[in-house]
Amino acid sequence: MNDQSPSSATMGVAVFDGVEPGPRVLITAGIHGDEFEPIVAVRQLQVVLRNEAIRGRVTLIPIANPSAFNRGLRTAEDDLDLARVFPGSPTGSITHQTAFELSERIRQADYYLDLHTGGTRLQLLPLAGYMLHSDPRVLAKQRAMAEAFQLPLIWGTSAELQGRSLSVARDANVPAIYVEHGGGGSFDFSIVESYLRGCLNVLAMLGVIERQVDCRCTPTYVEERHSNSGHLQVCHPAPHNGLFMPCVQLGQVVDQGDPLGTVFNVSKNIETPIPAEHAGIVLMLHTSPSVSEGTGLAVVLQTNPRLRSSE
Numbered sequence: 001m002n003d004q005s006p007s008s009a010t011m012g013v014a015v016f017d018g019v020e021p022g023p024r025v026l027i028t029a030g031i032h033g034d035e036f037e038p039i040v041a042v043r044q045l046q047v048v049l050r051n052e053a054i055r056g057r058v059t060l061i062p063i064a065n066p067s068a069f070n071r072g073l074r075t076a077e078d079d080l081d082l083a084r085v086f087p088g089s090p091t092g093s094i095t096h097q098t099a100f101e102l103s104e105r106i107r108q109a110d111y112y113l114d115l116h117t118g119g120t121r122l123q124l125l126p127l128a129g130y131m132l133h134s135d136p137r138v139l140a141k142q143r144a145m146a147e148a149f150q151l152p153l154i155w156g157t158s159a160e161l162q163g164r165s166l167s168v169a170r171d172a173n174v175p176a177i178y179v180e181h182g183g184g185g186s187f188d189f190s191i192v193e194s195y196l197r198g199c200l201n202v203l204a205m206l207g208v209i210e211r212q213v214d215c216r217c218t219p220t221y222v223e224e225r226h227s228n229s230g231h232l233q234v235c236h237p238a239p240h241n242g243l244f245m246p247c248v249q250l251g252q253v254v255d256q257g258d259p260l261g262t263v264f265n266v267s268k269n270i271e272t273p274i275p276a277e278h279a280g281i282v283l284m285l286h287t288s289p290s291v292s293e294g295t296g297l298a299v300v301l302q303t304n305p306r307l308r309s310s311e
């Protein structure tokens with residue numbers, strides 16, 4: 001075992017046991033090693049929780065993927081995306097081992113929150129997401145957690161996605177949400193603040209800590225059941241290698257066919273426009289210009305709000 005092997009020490013695991021019984025909540029950051037604000041938010045949460053009376057148990061994992069974090073990259077040295085190999089294996093490469101270690105902890109939780117950003121290559125609008133779980137009780141809990149987190153967009157997506165931390169939670173019937181905000185290679189303290197507030201809100205909503213939920217917005221709900229929904233990396237794939245030069249901004253409303261930008265292959269002097277596949281709001285952009293054929297360049301969210309009363 002080297003010093004980057006997944007363990008409680010390298011992951012910075014902190015456990016807060018309450019004197020009274022209550023739910024067991026797991027919060028992870030750093031599943032991707034280049035997503036820094038969530039890591040700092042979880043460390044700040046650790047400081048806040050020292051002064052809170054806790055019911056149940058809160059487990060914080062600020063550096064869920066130590067090997068990737070030590071490289072400052074999305075992935076560890078085996079170049080596998082941790083968010084695609086869950087539940088992992090104790091005998092596989094480093095990323096499989098990390099997934100295995102985390103899967104055990106997810107299954108032992110009653111509720112799970114997984115904090116992300118777009119990392120160094122992507123930028124995303126702030127959102128709280130979950131899988132559209134087949135058990136209505138789990139789904140209702142996930143909606144309540146997403147609402148309490150208080151990001152402006154709530155996105156329910158396919159329950160079929162495999163390999164994610166949330167896939168493990170789904171299979172164990174553990175209500176779980178993930179959050180995304182920002183990215184693009186900078187550091188934004190407002191994301192740290194909103195994630196810290198969001199985690200405290202969810203803990204308060206679940207009765208783990210005694211606090212008022214700090215409501216600042218009424219989130220917009222979008223729920224999409226098609227099988228690829230929630231898979232950010234497959235939308236608007238680059239037609240060839242080159243530089244992606246977007247001509248839209250996050251949050252911009254586009255019609256089907258509107259240009260999102262172009263991919264410019266400098267050596268072959270080919271510039272290919274990227275039209276929006278459908279109308280909606282620009283949810284994600286690949287903001288690091290260098291892209292390979294097949295790289296997902298943008299996600300356009302179809303903004304027909306879910307009618308909760310119709311279900």
Ligand SMILES: [Zn+2]
Pocket residue numbers: 031032035116117119
């Ligand atoms: Zn991530």
